[in-house]
Amino acid sequence: MRKPKIVVLGAGYGGMITTVRLQKMFSVSEADITLVNNNSYHYQTTWLHENAAGTLHHDKTRLNIKDVIDTSKVQFIQDTVVDIKPAEKRVILHNSELEYDYLVVGLGFESETFGIKGLKEHAFSIANINGARQIRDHIEYMFSLYPIEKRDELLTVVVGGAGFTGIEFVAELANRVPELVEEYDLPREKVRIVCVEAAPTALPGFDPELVEYAVKHLEKKGVEFRIGTAIKEATEDGIIVAKGDDVEEIKSETVVWAAGVRGNSLVEQSGFEAMRGRIKVDEYMRAPGHDDVFIVGDSALIINPENDRPYPPTAQIAIQEGYNVAHNIAVTVRGKGELEKFSFDNKGTVCSLGHDDGIGVVFGKKVFGWKASVMKKVIDNRYLFLLGGPLLVLKKGKLKFF
Numbered sequence: 516m517r518k519p520k521i522v523v524l525g526a527g528y529g530g531m532i533t534t535v536r537l538q539k540m541f542s543v544s545e546a547d548i549t550l551v552n553n554n555s556y557h558y559q560t561t562w563l564h565e566n567a568a569g570t571l572h573h574d575k576t577r578l579n580i581k582d583v584i585d586t587s588k589v590q591f592i593q594d595t596v597v598d599i600k601p602a603e604k605r606v607i608l609h610n611s612e613l614e615y616d617y618l619v620v621g622l623g624f625e626s627e628t629f630g631i632k633g634l635k636e637h638a639f640s641i642a643n644i645n646g647a648r649q650i651r652d653h654i655e656y657m658f659s660l661y662p663i664e665k666r667d668e669l670l671t672v673v674v675g676g677a678g679f680t681g682i683e684f685v686a687e688l689a690n691r692v693p694e695l696v697e698e699y700d701l702p703r704e705k706v707r708i709v710c711v712e713a714a715p716t717a718l719p720g721f722d723p724e725l726v727e728y729a730v731k732h733l734e735k736k737g738v739e740f741r742i743g744t745a746i747k748e749a750t751e752d753g754i755i756v757a758k759g760d761d762v763e764e765i766k767s768e769t770v771v772w773a774a775g776v777r778g779n780s781l782v783e784q785s786g787f788e789a790m791r792g793r794i795k796v797d798e799y800m801r802a803p804g805h806d807d808v809f810i811v812g813d814s815a816l817i818i819n820p821e822n823d824r825p826y827p828p829t830a831q832i833a834i835q836e837g838y839n840v841a842h843n844i845a846v847t848v849r850g851k852g853e854l855e856k857f858s859f860d861n862k863g864t865v866c867s868l869g870h871d872d873g874i875g876v877v878f879g880k881k882v883f884g885w886k887a888s889v890m891k892k893v894i895d896n897r898y899l900f901l902l903g904g905p906l907l908v909l910k911k912g913k914l915k916f917f
């Protein structure tokens with residue numbers, strides 16, 4: 516009998532967990548499992564703000580996919596997906612094509628600029644290893660130019676968005692400033708980190724007490740907040756912002772856009788019904804009308820029954836979806852057992868404020884300061900444990916808790 520072909524697209528949180536679960540569930544004689552990813556490595560997206568600020572080297576954040584999967588059970592193809600043809604059960608890669616019986620789409624997110632003029636051309640985004648490395652190198656280069664050119668905009672970093680990613684990034688950068696000041700012989704008072712947020716508060720949706728803690732902590736470290744202020748345009752010279760009728764130009768050589776993500780646009784281009792790159796999946800994580808196509812991570816859209824709004828795209832939900840999808844594929848392939856409905860078990864959220872501070876809600880309780888920071892590291896290490904057991908935690912984990 517022909518072995519079913521299972522193809523997983525994208526080695527993010529969802530794709531990796533699905534793959535390692537599938538390799539545990541299936542013997543080599545039962546199914547052909549293939550994982551496709553554009554890089555040879557998997558990276559922890561949730562650490563990218565540290566790479567971008569330069570407080571953590573990107574080699575710590577990424578891991579070689581072949582060191583994590585069992586290559587005797589899973590074929591890994593390093594290539595870029597350019598199209599998915601669900602009607603033909605085919606995937607077009609840049610260098611080849613694949614047929615599948617069951618497909619898992621886990622192609623993650625991309626930056627969303629909401630049509631704001633000039634952002635695509637003039638702003639960086641913390642979307643992957645390359646982007647994070649580019650931001651770190653760019654900031655260092657601009658700072659190195661200051662002693663020669665003495666232009667203030669070289670030392671001004673503007674961050675668009677005081678949501679989770681924006682706040683985590685400015686916190687890391689604020690921690691790094693003293694080191695950069697020393698390295699490049701800079702006047703400390705000239706270094707500016709300006710965080711611009713259109714909503715009436717930083718960290719919209721977070722508990723107000725936690726938000727106040729975060730903002731005060733960051734202001735003490737020199738971060739300037741422009742809350743209730745919208746970025747109207749990014750230009751070669753910086754950004755133009757507006758608060759009500761007041762319009763202002765902030766001159767800056769470094770603008771980082773951290774205020775919006777959407778699902779990978781390839782998902783809509785392939786003909787799936789999607790909202791901003793996210794497919795509204797059925798209760799078993801399948802694309803509507805395609806019982807052989809499962810969706811994980813930021814490519815999936817699930818409505819929270821408690822408030823009738825989509826769950827925010829997070830690593831936490833992507834990991835849980837990976838478990839569910841692997842189980843449901845095993846049941847479908849074998850034709851026995853029960854399909855499991857996906858139900859999100861929200862364990863909480865922790866936002867880091869540098870390596871030694873943070874805020875969050877864990878199992879319904881608010882946490883601040885070092886406790887939140889320890890919790891964040893526990894969450895990061897837990898993921899590595901799920902992916903590759905204790906050895907991976909020892910190799911790549913965050914083991915320095917204080």
Ligand SMILES: Cc1cc2nc3c(=O)[nH]c(=O)nc-3n(C[C@H](O)[C@H](O)[C@H](O)COP(=O)(O)OP(=O)(O)OC[C@H]3O[C@@H](n4cnc5c(N)ncnc54)[C@H](O)[C@@H]3O)c2cc1C
Pocket residue numbers: 524525526527528529530551552553554556557558560561562563564594595596597621622623624641642643679680683779781811812813814828829830831832833865
């Ligand atoms: C700075 C930052 C901090 C965050 N912090 C947190 C946090 O603390 N907690 C939390 O829960 N969530 C956090 N998130 C959100 C979380 O990282 C995402 O929700 C999560 O990464 C989504 O996982 P995923 O499996 O959908 O895919 P991703 O992690 O986005 O990975 C997608 C993979 O697909 C690959 N790929 C993309 N396109 C192609 C293609 N065409 N061909 C082949 N391969 C392709 C990519 O290279 C990548 O390996 C954060 C996000 C950012 C940016």
